Amino acid sequence: MSRGLYLAAFVAGVTIGSVATWFAVKKKYEKIAQDEIDSVKEVFARKEFDSQVKEMTKAGEEVVKGLNDGIRQAAEQAKDKPDLVQYATMVQKYGGTIGEEKEAHMKEKYPYVISPEEFGEFEDYEKISLTYYADGVLADDNNEVVDDVEDIVGDALDHFGEYEDDSVFVRCDERKCDYEILLDQRTFSEVSDSNPHQVEV
Numbered sequence: 001m002s003r004g005l006y007l008a009a010f011v012a013g014v015t016i017g018s019v020a021t022w023f024a025v026k027k028k029y030e031k032i033a034q035d036e037i038d039s040v041k042e043v044f045a046r047k048e049f050d051s052q053v054k055e056m057t058k059a060g061e062e063v064v065k066g067l068n069d070g071i072r073q074a075a076e077q078a079k080d081k082p083d084l085v086q087y088a089t090m091v092q093k094y095g096g097t098i099g100e101e102k103e104a105h106m107k108e109k110y111p112y113v114i115s116p117e118e119f120g121e122f123e124d125y126e127k128i129s130l131t132y133y134a135d136g137v138l139a140d141d142n143n144e145v146v147d148d149v150e151d152i153v154g155d156a157l158d159h160f161g162e163y164e165d166d167s168v169f170v171r172c173d174e175r176k177c178d179y180e181i182l183l184d185q186r187t188f189s190e191v192s193d194s195n196p197h198q199v200e201v
Helices: 003-080 084-093 097-109 149-153 188-194
Strands: 112-114 126-133 167-172 177-184
Touching: 126 188, 149 167, 149 177
Parallel strands: 126 177
Antiparallel strands: 112 167, 167 177
16 A cells, blocks of 8 residues: 555544544533523523512512501501590480481471371471372372472482371471372372362352
8 A cells, every 4th residue: 555545544534533523522512501501591590580589579578568557557546546435425425416416407408207196296387288199290289280399398209108108298397397298099180180170250
């Protein structure tokens, strides 16, 4: 064999060995580099997770602190206020005058439902009889329709059946009137057609 052939074979062997070594080393260092990258990523992910956990924990602690402060403040305010028993005692001591005065004022100004026994108990109160017909018309003894029902008798028309099924009694202290409202199953038109107004001679 010639010297050139040996040299070519040697160079080829060295080249092949170098290439094989290069690929092996490249693969090894790529794996090492990838492991390092993964490790760094894991550390950063842990740090980010830890910082999120810390933020959430801090927010939770602030909420709990706020709740505790609110509870403490409410407890301090409760110490300054008299308890319910003391308040009830004060109301009884003064005879419940605050509520009674308000109720008396409301009764003076607005019509309110009374029991049948209370109707006509005051001699200076005028007694007026009204009829409530099946078609929702409220009229007086002369079959004159009452226009402002709520102003005259309040919500009395909703109270049939509380004392009696076919009647309701209402008092208006402001006008000094007691109203007797009788329920009629007929319609107003039936009654007004059968009893036309008489003309005086």
